[in-house]
Amino acid sequence: MTDAAARLRATEPATWRDTASAWRSWASAAGRWAAELRSHAARLAAIWTGSAAAAVTTRLIRLIHRLTVFRLGCWAADQALSEFAADLARGRAMLAAAGESGVARQAILSLVARSDAATCERLNEQADTTTAEVGSTPPCTATPAEVQRWWQTLSPAQRREMLATRPGWVGAADGVPAGVRDLANRLTLEEAPGLDRLKERLDDGRWPRPYLMQLDTAQDGRAVVALGDPDRAGAVLTQVPGMTADLESFGKELARAERIAVRATELTPGASTSAILWLGYDAPDFVDEAANRSRAEAGAAGLRRFQDGLRATHLGEPAHQTLLGHSYGSLVVGEAAAERGLAADDVVFVGSPGVGVDSAAELHGAPAGRVWSSTSYTDVIQWAAVSPKSLVEDLIVGQAVPGGALTAFARPENDLFYGTNPSDPAFGARVFASRPDAGHDGYWNAGSESLDTLAAITTGQGDVIPR
Template sequence: MTTAAVHARLRVTDPARWRALALSWERWAALAGRLAAEFGTRVTAVGGVWRGAASTAATHRLGELRRRLTLFRLHCWLADQAASEFAATLARARALLGHDRAAALALAARADAEATDRLTRLAEAMHTPAQPPPAAGRPDCTTPPADVRRWWSALAAGERNWLLATEAAWLSGLDGLPAADRDIANRLLLDDRRAELDRAIAGATGHDRDRLREVRDGLAALSDRLSDENGPRAYLLSLDIGEEGRAVVALGDPGRATNVLTHVPGMTADLASFGGELARAERVAERAAELSPRSSTSAVLWLDYDAPDFVGEAASARRAEAAAPALRQFQEGLRAGHEGPPARQVVLGHSYGSLVVGRAAAAGGFAADGVVFVGSPGVGAGSARELRMPDGEVWSTTARSDVVQYAAVAPGGLVRDLVVAAGVPVTGSWLAFGRPERDLWFGTNPSDPGFGARVFASDPGSGHVGYWEKGTPSLDTMAAITLGTAR
């Protein structure tokens, strides 16, 4: 096919048709899930009223049918993933047509080859019997993510499918597993998590029941986003319905993206409020795609820690210190599970989440090419050097109207402000409280020039959560940092 013919075909290609194909596979997976749940009910019923060899044989047969339905589900999701990512790349290639036709055609050709390869391997796997892998060499919770990836890659396709179908709970939180496979493991657990919540709500009362209902509502919203045909495909990388609920959700496959932004939210973040946080992360990825269609960007919402709910809790670094090792492990797992050349990995902490990121970075060896602090109350460090990041890869912004820089003042700084306000006639209050504070509750303000970060502009009226509004300088810069093009 000539270049002109490829160009003409790309111009008329509609990525929405591939998204529709992906959605159809997702719906088949949902239908198979309902059937598998019905078989589970039948297995329980048979065991309760029927005994003997015939009952054992029937129960075994029903169990085998359920396992086959589970295998069918994971094959559907693999096809869904391939079609979704192909559609996203086609959209980026079409966006390039008016600017760089050669780059557009090259991008489309690579996407076509990759999708063809993935679907071909899927077709082969569907005709390969699933079988249990050798027990020797299985990783445990102490196994480094790089070793997990080597173990997983050494398994045959049928062995990987067997583990996904039979041990999803174990695989769901295994750092180092490719994101696409981890997504399947976590999706397979969704129905069980819903049932657990329903049982817990039925036996709960008072405040505990209200809490569980909020978690259930959050889980319902998460499930809706996982099946949403609008926007980039969501990958469920972790889910915990304990306490107020936790989840790690990626938009676009972080295991194949050129750039990966991990967004760590702050105070009051939980499963019930995940939608707003995910939308902020998504805006950075969308803007990155607009600025650089040549590269793919995945945005990850890392809500895998117990964020503080009240000011008293947020005044302590304890929750950030508890969260930092898990964030470090997750980032290392992203690096280990990535396909092809390493992605540029950027970690962004908002509000109290910036302290989580600061603690994770300060320990050294953090699997991130850059860190970004937004509306920070301090990151647990006195200077950018303490974070042990590459030169020029510590970034920070705080809007003039963000209350965090005034509410999270260090005790010593507050005393000095009060002295200035009382001792200087007329202008004392402005000198004391009208400028951003240098010394915050958790260390030097990373947006203060003396900290040593690369401070970038925000809209003065952004407040504490307006940094991600479209058209703001902060959104453009966060996208450029993710791409590695910020100056």
């Protein structure tokens, strides 16, 4: 065993995660200091006026700005160290699997060495805390690629100024790197009440590290969280949840995406994986809302733009991008995949009420042979989302034939509310197995075949099931 291999085996990734946690703690402390200064400024403004008061207020504003820049640097250091810890963990797993292969060991050590060098560079960038004014921003009609080109024209000082003074704009901009959006949205999150569970997950130090890529607290709220940096991952999954998904249920939905990310790394440690929960649309809360595709159509436009943004900001070779839709979320994905030009290498549906078309061939944005589907035998969607035509036929059979009700309503339907069940062989997707007792939400259950298949699809393994 070489000295480098021995050092890697002896290195404990938890040490780097602990260091990342310390930087997060400093960011939190600075946030408290800034809040206290804002409180002082407000009290002074209420009781003190004049040139001296204006000078003090200006000084306080500058201090708050510096604390904000400091916090951004702390979070950036957290990002770098967390990703390095993840690379160390993957490297150790790959090294254990390589056995006596000297060539494989050398390749693994080279990967870790490059990660070490990149981490040092990222940390050194945080030594500069200067800021500089920024001119105009791209128009709202700019594509993610255009936003990315604009962002690249900014100096590091200008980027820091944008983050410190316009976090809302930066955090919502498809085409701005995921790590940058995370910094901006963490600032925005602090002003949002009632999101304690989301805040806890962002700060709990668990792997994969979460990146808050979008946050909107209006009405039921919208949020996009990536587990692992999608700009540096070789495989990126975007998962779209269905009916009743909102900020209140976000933790449950995020846990499902997390299981795929963790399982993908366990099965294929050589491929870095990021799993994203995309709640970037107003998911229906009630059945009558779910009986209308307008929310899916609106969500599809944002989803296509988000996927384009992932392509625009990715570093190095393009990632393998997978889109996964669950329940009503599968209709959102289906609407997005109906048009050509979707930035996705695989499209997956689970527990679907139909995806807006009757065949995989009509999903013009999905690569041929890369549409997947699974529906558990006990998934209620097959009875609850029956098409009006099939419902009428079942009612006729139920009334006209003795015992017809049992015959008509006791079997699952393939003619669903939004088209042919994508798990019906006639649809043309590649159907994979799920546990018969999985119901509507069990596709991500630990130890299940469906979870392994989802992880394999995410990492681009095209032969997980026979054609």
